[in-house]
Amino acid sequence: MKLSALAVASILGFAAATPAPLEKRATVQGFDISGYQPSVNFAAAYASGARFVIIKATEGTTFISSTFSSQYTGATNAGFIRGGYHFAHPGSSTGAAQANYFLAHGGGWSKDGITLPGMLDIEYNPSGATCYGLSAASMVAWIHDFVNTYHTKTGVYPMIYTTTDWWTQCTGNSAAFASTCPLVLARYASSPGTMPAGWPYQTIWQNSDAYAYGGDSDVFNGSLDQLKKIALG
Template sequence: MNKKRSTGSVKATGNRNTRSRSLRTSIRRLPSWMRWGGAVVITAFYVWAFYYFFVSPFGFRWRALFGEPDYPQGYEIHGIDISHHQGKIDWSELRNAMIAKCPLRFVMIKATEGSGHIDENFQENFYQAREYGFIRGAYHFWSIKTPAREQANYFLSQVHLEEGDLPPVLDVENIPADISVEDFQREVLTWLHVVEDKYHVKPIIYTYYKFKESYLSDQRFDDYPYWIAHYYVDKVEYKGKWKFWQHTDVGRLPGIKGYVDLNIYNGSYYDLKKLTIGG
């Protein structure tokens, strides 16, 4: 048995070697201009593929990592969003931070996730943001594992917004695989309605623009302010109305070690103040 397998293997290897030699011989018989032309075409294809798949989609990220990023033009109201991933923040340094020669105006802070997790730095960040003069907001990260009403009630039990704070934010980026889009939308609306009943303001919906178009395009969501995530582009591609744009996740600011998400507000500082609770 071993001998037969060995013989078969030798024959297969011999056939492959024969085909390989035949191919090389055929290529050598081609005119030189055809060989060079083929090499140029193949090289050009690989260069194009590398640029299309690895460079173009992340051009803004590359600029941000290896040079000064190109911040969105025409916006003056800048902000950040933070969580425990930013570690301990030096708020005295952050207070004087400038983005594109404009002061930092607002800070969005991760508060809760699901129905039982609070960000370990939320209370500290939430307190310090107001102490250092920023307009602050708090967001809840949507979980696909917990009913919406439980998540909303947990958020309300942990987060106590005041006048001058931004409306509560729902960060929704995932849809369960085992429910319909209609049922998913009903769950999201449940969270929004429960929280709205508490604060009497429309919560802000954070999501990325393709998710919005795919799963939240129902007109029942049209009255809510949107915070759209779309990185490494010169302008947000979402065509609907939006209030905030998270344009990069590789921002650098004094007082924060490592990267931080940068955002802009689509309006004036007066408009931003009007958006706040009691504004």
């Protein structure tokens, strides 16, 4: 069923009302990290104004981040809203297999107000094969397999991290996920730019790969209360 723009806004946890013409939209600073940042000063990041962290948990069905547990605990103890992410390898195993692997190793979700839905990081292949050797239709089917498995197991849809360029090239610019999965858009520029098909706006914008306290800078497109609503499902 295709959802209305109002329903999409509700799913993403945003107020549906249009801001006044000169009103500055509320945003929340956050960041994402992996094993490349084994030691993060979470207290300092929180003191600077950051309020959420997305932490790499898994990759494919063979890699578990050795720093995930300590980073997740550190973020929790510092008062952050936090969640895990999975780096996809669509050419190596099914979406369901990778979703289950992610869920078994840190990607779970609970309705506690401080846990973000897991994030599917699907982007350029580090080994170089264009679109992991999949056609656009096969890629869309793979993403459906991951997303539906995650939703069945947790009751929430995962966030999807990508770039507009990759999404256009490798999914044929599919609009199939815009009504269910919050978009985390990567673009290192002064604005988010063009959205992938179907999404009216990004939920989170990864706007830099050099955050002051480690990892990448992320900006939530809304207020802290709206971010907390996403953590409540």
